[in-house]
Amino acid sequence: MVTNWAGNVVFAARALHRPTSVAQLQELVAGSERIRALGSGHSFSRIADTTGDLVTLAGLPPVVDIDAAAGTATIGAGLRYGEVTPRLHEAGFALPNLGSLPHIAVAGACATGTHGSGNDNGALATAVSAVELMGADGELRTVRRGDPDFAGSVVALGGLGIVTALTLDLQPAFGVRQWVYEGLALGDAEEVLASAYSVSLFTYWEGDGFEQAWVKQRDTDPEPPARWLGATRADAQRHMVRGVDPGHCTPQLGEPGAWHERLPHFRLAFTPSTGEELQSEYFVPRAALPDALRALDAIRDRIAQVLLVSEIRTVAADDLWLSLAEGRDSAALHFTWVPDAAAVLPVVAAVEAAVEPFAPRPHWGKVFGMSPATVSGRWPRLPEFRKLLAEHDPAGKFRNEMLDRYVPA
Numbered sequence: 001m002v003t004n005w006a007g008n009v010v011f012a013a014r015a016l017h018r019p020t021s022v023a024q025l026q027e028l029v030a031g032s033e034r035i036r037a038l039g040s041g042h043s044f045s046r047i048a049d050t051t052g053d054l055v056t057l058a059g060l061p062p063v064v065d066i067d068a069a070a071g072t073a074t075i076g077a078g079l080r081y082g083e084v085t086p087r088l089h090e091a092g093f094a095l096p097n098l099g100s101l102p103h104i105a106v107a108g109a110c111a112t113g114t115h116g117s118g119n120d121n122g123a124l125a126t127a128v129s130a131v132e133l134m135g136a137d138g139e140l141r142t143v144r145r146g147d148p149d150f151a152g153s154v155v156a157l158g159g160l161g162i163v164t165a166l167t168l169d170l171q172p173a174f175g176v177r178q179w180v181y182e183g184l185a186l187g188d189a190e191e192v193l194a195s196a197y198s199v200s201l202f203t204y205w206e207g208d209g210f211e212q213a214w215v216k217q218r219d220t221d222p223e224p225p226a227r228w229l230g231a232t233r234a235d236a237q238r239h240m241v242r243g244v245d246p247g248h249c250t251p252q253l254g255e256p257g258a259w260h261e262r263l264p265h266f267r268l269a270f271t272p273s274t275g276e277e278l279q280s281e282y283f284v285p286r287a288a289l290p291d292a293l294r295a296l297d298a299i300r301d302r303i304a305q306v307l308l309v310s311e312i313r314t315v316a317a318d319d320l321w322l323s324l325a326e327g328r329d330s331a332a333l334h335f336t337w338v339p340d341a342a343a344v345l346p347v348v349a350a351v352e353a354a355v356e357p358f359a360p361r362p363h364w365g366k367v368f369g370m371s372p373a374t375v376s377g378r379w380p381r382l383p384e385f386r387k388l389l390a391e392h393d394p395a396g397k398f399r400n401e402m403l404d405r406y407v408p409a
């Protein structure tokens with residue numbers, strides 16, 4: 001039995017394959033009727049599932065090919081961020097942003113529009129400048145930024161084929177310090193989110209506002225004050241979920257460190273988050289954040305029944321067709337739930353009803369209940385993506401139930 005990381009999805013695949021070369025992968029893909037790639041399995045939705053063959057690229061050579069002159073790295077698609085980023089750092093380079101955990105595969109993260117935080121930081125897929133894809137016949141093709149189909153081929157939900165390599169834009173390595181502030185008002189959210197390179201706000205929807213704000217600064221920025229907007233800087237390391245060991249988190253308290261050891265919340269060697277949970281997340285236009293927070297606050301008692309913690313982040317607009325931030329600077333409203341789908345799903349429906357006036361887009365990799373018509377209406381470029389799927393996968397080899405539901409042929 002193969003499951004996702006959370007254990008809430010038992011994959012329907014008849015087999016999980018682990019090729020060790022591109023040639024083996026080609027043979028597998030060409031000979032299979034239905035096949036999907038599995039990243040590190042950290043999605044909570046059935047996005048990676050298939051009734052055919054599931055294939056992990058984790059056994060392929062761990063290529064990280066840095067082109068210092070071009071400022072790019074071409075990496076094997078099976079690699080996880082935690083395997084790629086130290087090698088980039090050693091060579092003097094960085095990625096602009098990272099998600100909350102280094103445990104996820106780069107290709108799997110980019111396929112669902114995974115993001116970190118920062119008003120000026122795009123989703124992780126915005127660092128991709130080229131995608132090498134294996135099509136239904138096993139042949140490889142490369143789609144580069146500037147090609148007509150590029151914007152539909154990065155956040156592609158695994159539907160265009162097996163991504164075998166990604167080229168990522170690099171920038172010079174940089175240092176980051178993170179502080180945790182405690183006790184911020186809901187009304188100060190926009191100011192706090194705009195105050196540093198990457199900021200996350202955490203709330204249990206119990207008190208007057210945010211229990212914690214995690215402020216990640218470039219280490220060249222001036223140290224923030226000990227008291228700020230009525231909040232106090234924590235004097236010890238914190239975890240955002242009550243009762244979980246703070247040692248699982250990347251160092252706080254302003255201790256300087258490399259970008260890849262501070263931008264994620266969690267350390268690679270430890271379980272990220274709680275390990276027993278479900279997650280949901282919705283992107284709304286950033287300008288709607290104050291109203292969306294008030295709408296959620298109005299149903300706080302329902303949310304709190306099944307909540308472990310909520311996180312609010314910001315993501316800059318991009319032009320990737322299925323990106324959660326496509327065409328709009330966004331605020332991301334995240335919920336870590338108890339691992340009880342029966343109890344959580346009615347609350348997910350209540351959250352979706354509360355934020356519906358703000359045209360929410362659900363995270364493709366998390367739990368949501370919105371109707372297919374509503375979901376597809378939220379992405380203006382989805383009809384073009386449907387055409388792209390029809391063109392590159394006419395027999396539906398890479399389709400699955402989730403694509404059939406939200407992006408029907």
Ligand SMILES: Cc1cc2nc3c(=O)[nH]c(=O)nc-3n(C[C@H](O)[C@H](O)[C@H](O)COP(=O)(O)OP(=O)(O)OC[C@H]3O[C@@H](n4cnc5c(N)ncnc54)[C@H](O)[C@@H]3O)c2cc1C
Binds near residue numbers: 038047106108162273
């Ligand atoms: C503890 C925890 C924290 C999280 N934090 C964040 C966060 O900070 N921000 C955020 O946005 N999300 C977050 N997520 C969600 C997670 O990042 C996404 O669901 C992400 O897509 C998971 O990547 P993965 O490698 O596990 O992909 P999987 O779940 O394995 O697969 C996701 C999709 O990618 C496709 N795919 C994978 N590899 C390939 C390939 N080689 N070629 C083609 N398609 C491929 C799969 O078919 C599937 O459609 C978190 C999840 C967990 C469990």
